Amino acid sequence: MDGLRRTFLRAAGGTLTLAIATAAGLVRTGLARADGWNQSAFESKALADALKNIGAANLIESKDIVITAPDIAENGAVVPVAVTSKIPDTQSISILAEKNPFPLAASFDITSGMEGYVSTRLKMGQTANVRAVVKAGGKFYTAVKEVKITIGGCG
């Protein structure tokens, strides 16, 4: 009898611990959102997960997105990448290096106070497609450009 009760209590304790852990997890997620950093997207290791976690579904290939990057970059530690979106009401531009350990490199929330243009420099581990994802009017548009890397820049 005693043994049975102990088993029951242990099981109940286990559930309780799990519940607390879940609650703590939820709190952390809430904080991550509050500080404006999409943790789940930035920590995605697969390209498909990264795209899903920035909310990008039904991607539409668009010629109105121009990715300016070198065809061949000698140094993967510094790859200049600029993205221009001519799509009206561009709300955000995300840049992904498809074969990096964490593909999502940056996400820019664009307001009406600026043009749909961002320029930065990325690290790329190896030759890969640089993908731009543009959110405009609730839809997601995309374009890619391959950049060949001579020396990787993730080490």
Place this chain on the structure above:
Amino acid sequence: MAEPMKIRATLKGDVADVRILMLHPMETGQRKDAKGEIVPVHFIKNVVVMHNGKIVLDAQWSQAISRNPFLGIHVKGAKAGDKISVKWTDNKGETRTDETTVAAPS
């Protein structure tokens, strides 16, 4: 204390061409030092650009942005003398804010 940024804002028509250079190691957490120990991850997570006190860009970055990050944007409806301020926050909670004024084209 983090090093100051270099910000340049030049007017082209009614658009300010803003170029920002931040000084930050942007460690990926994957690099090893001379002793073979992993250098802890340390990178800028958020960058906010304001034009006369109004947010124009809110960016989220990963450790894949290069060391000493560069950011270039075009701010619409700008005039010479307007204020452009930039604030970054890194994963250790360190932050830095710098400001410049839009220069007339030379």
